[in-house]
Amino acid sequence: MRYISTRGQAPVLPFAEAMLTGLARDGGLYVPETVPQLTAEEIATLEGLSYEEAAFRIVQPFVAESFSETELREAIRRAYQGFGHAARAPLVQLSPGHHLLELFHGPTLAFKDFAMQLIGQLFQIALAREGRRITIVGATSGDTGSAAIEAFRGLPNVDVFILYPHGRVSEVQRRQMTTPDDANVHALAIAGTFDDAQARLKDLFNDHDFRDGVGLAGVNSINWARVLAQVVYYFTSAVSLGAPHRRVSFTVPTGNFGDIYAGSVARAMGLPIDRLVVATNQNDILDRALKTGDYRVGRVEPSMSPSMDIQVSSNFERALFSAYDGDGAAVAQLMDELKSGGFTISQGAREHLAGIFDSGRVSEPETLATIARVRAETGEIVCPHTAVGIKVADEHRQAGTPMITLATAHPAKFPDAVEQAVGLRPPLPPHMARLFDLPERVTRVENDNAALKSLILERRTA
Ligand SMILES: Cc1ncc(COP(=O)(O)O)c(C=O)c1O
Numbered sequence: 368m369r370y371i372s373t374r375g376q377a378p379v380l381p382f383a384e385a386m387l388t389g390l391a392r393d394g395g396l397y398v399p400e401t402v403p404q405l406t407a408e409e410i411a412t413l414e415g416l417s418y419e420e421a422a423f424r425i426v427q428p429f430v431a432e433s434f435s436e437t438e439l440r441e442a443i444r445r446a447y448q449g450f451g452h453a454a455r456a457p458l459v460q461l462s463p464g465h466h467l468l469e470l471f472h473g474p475t476l477a478f479k480d481f482a483m484q485l486i487g488q489l490f491q492i493a494l495a496r497e498g499r500r501i502t503i504v505g506a507t508s509g510d511t512g513s514a515a516i517e518a519f520r521g522l523p524n525v526d527v528f529i530l531y532p533h534g535r536v537s538e539v540q541r542r543q544m545t546t547p548d549d550a551n552v553h554a555l556a557i558a559g560t561f562d563d564a565q566a567r568l569k570d571l572f573n574d575h576d577f578r579d580g581v582g583l584a585g586v587n588s589i590n591w592a593r594v595l596a597q598v599v600y601y602f603t604s605a606v607s608l609g610a611p612h613r614r615v616s617f618t619v620p621t622g623n624f625g626d627i628y629a630g631s632v633a634r635a636m637g638l639p640i641d642r643l644v645v646a647t648n649q650n651d652i653l654d655r656a657l658k659t660g661d662y663r664v665g666r667v668e669p670s671m672s673p674s675m676d677i678q679v680s681s682n683f684e685r686a687l688f689s690a691y692d693g694d695g696a697a698v699a700q701l702m703d704e705l706k707s708g709g710f711t712i713s714q715g716a717r718e719h720l721a722g723i724f725d726s727g728r729v730s731e732p733e734t735l736a737t738i739a740r741v742r743a744e745t746g747e748i749v750c751p752h753t754a755v756g757i758k759v760a761d762e763h764r765q766a767g768t769p770m771i772t773l774a775t776a777h778p779a780k781f782p783d784a785v786e787q788a789v790g791l792r793p794p795l796p797p798h799m800a801r802l803f804d805l806p807e808r809v810t811r812v813e814n815d816n817a818a819l820k821s822l823i824l825e826r827r828t829a
């Protein structure tokens with residue numbers, strides 16, 4: 368399996384190299400040259416398997432040339448052993464035909480753990496093999512950061528720098544990033560928004576001297592390996608509701624478009640997904656783009672679902688690459704236009720996207736009302752991101768097709784929003800009970816590349 372860039376100008380790489388490379392050298396994102404297909408029979412055999420065995424069968428065709436079966440099985444086993452639920456990603460029925468896929472039973476209480484724990488294991492195998500050291504830089508709107516820190520803390524051959532927007536993540540999210548005391552972990556509060564953090568991160572990758580000098584690696588969903596690991600739970604949940612003999616739909620709270628893009632990969636592999644529904648908060652560029660064809664960047668407005676406070680949605684580039692039939696030059700042209708504020712999606716590409724995705728937007732009052740309604744109707748307490756998903760899912764449900772909404776984070780990560788909606792603060796699980804007692808370590812940094820580069824060079828332990 369070879370991996371190619373969405374902009375068509377970067378070296379073609381095998382899986383392990385694409386994983387260690389992160390952003391392609393032409394500024395694009397790696398995707399597999401072809402998508403492996405699972406037959407209906409193969410999909411049916413996933414029913415009743417452990418999450419780990421299903422993950423092995425789904426991931427293996429993408430990585431076979433880079434990792435032996437034994438290495439992959441062991442990486443998967445280690446990745447999910449710390450999850451707090453035997454099913455790893457359990458499904459809970461919200462109402463007849465509407466199910467919540469709980470993706471928050473990992474160590475940092477968000478869906479990011481599913482991919483980050485696995486790539487943490489795969490990175491270690493690949494780095495040990497080559498005797499390489501790396502400097503990971505990640506951008507986060509709240510959840511990727513702590514998941515990355517948890518997966519890479521304490522490793523002798525890795526430094527982890529996490530850029531988060533100062534004052535724009537929840538207190539639990541911030542403390543998850545600033546309280547680990549490992550010398551290789553560096554939490555950086557950048558002046559600006561998540562979009563600024565992600566833009567600076569891409570600048571660092573596009574500075575080839577710096578990138579090569581520090582051995583830069585990325586663990587955002589820029590990294591194909593992140594997306595791949597997220598494909599698994601689309602299969603396990605759909606199969607438990609009757610796929611491949613029955614079609615299912617998914618609604619996904621969306622920001623950087625990585626999670627829902629993973630759903631489109633599952634669909635391309637043969638999983639009978641009817642609709643993939645993008646759910647945004649008031650930062651609604653994706654909803655606007657899918658409805659009008661105009662992808663136009665607006666101001667990032669802080670919301671009570673801060674992890675989705677994103678306007679420049681990195682993985683949309685991968686969806687565009689498919690929608691433009693793998694035309695890297697066309698994608699590069701759109702990304703160039705994006706530098707001046709946006710672009711218009713061609714009619715053909717819009718039709719391609721409309722064949723897969725629907726979308727909806729949820730306001731702040733609607734988010735609160737949904738948390739309260741779900742509590743009243745089902746007893747479940749959901750996080751504000753999940754509430755955005757549930758509201759949009761309810762607007763897109765079709766009789767006869769089960770809808771699965773991804774519950775992307777634990778409500779205890781967002782106690783202020785939950786308290787406002789239902790009058791109580793969900794407790795943190797026991798392994799995080801000391802979070803508010805631990806000292807924080809944080810460095811403020813300007814939204815400036817030169818400042819960032821010198822900080823990384825100065826702090827690196829590698
Ligand atoms: C809790 C939560 N929900 C939803 C999202 C959106 O996911 P994606 O960026 O993959 O679209 C994020 C951030 O990624 C998140 O942390």
Ligand SMILES: N[C@@H](CCOP(=O)(O)O)C(=O)O
Pocket residue numbers: 506507508509510511512586587588589622623625674675681
């Ligand atoms: N919502 C994310 C933003 C980064 O997304 P990623 O999937 O590209 O890592 C976060 O919580 O950090």
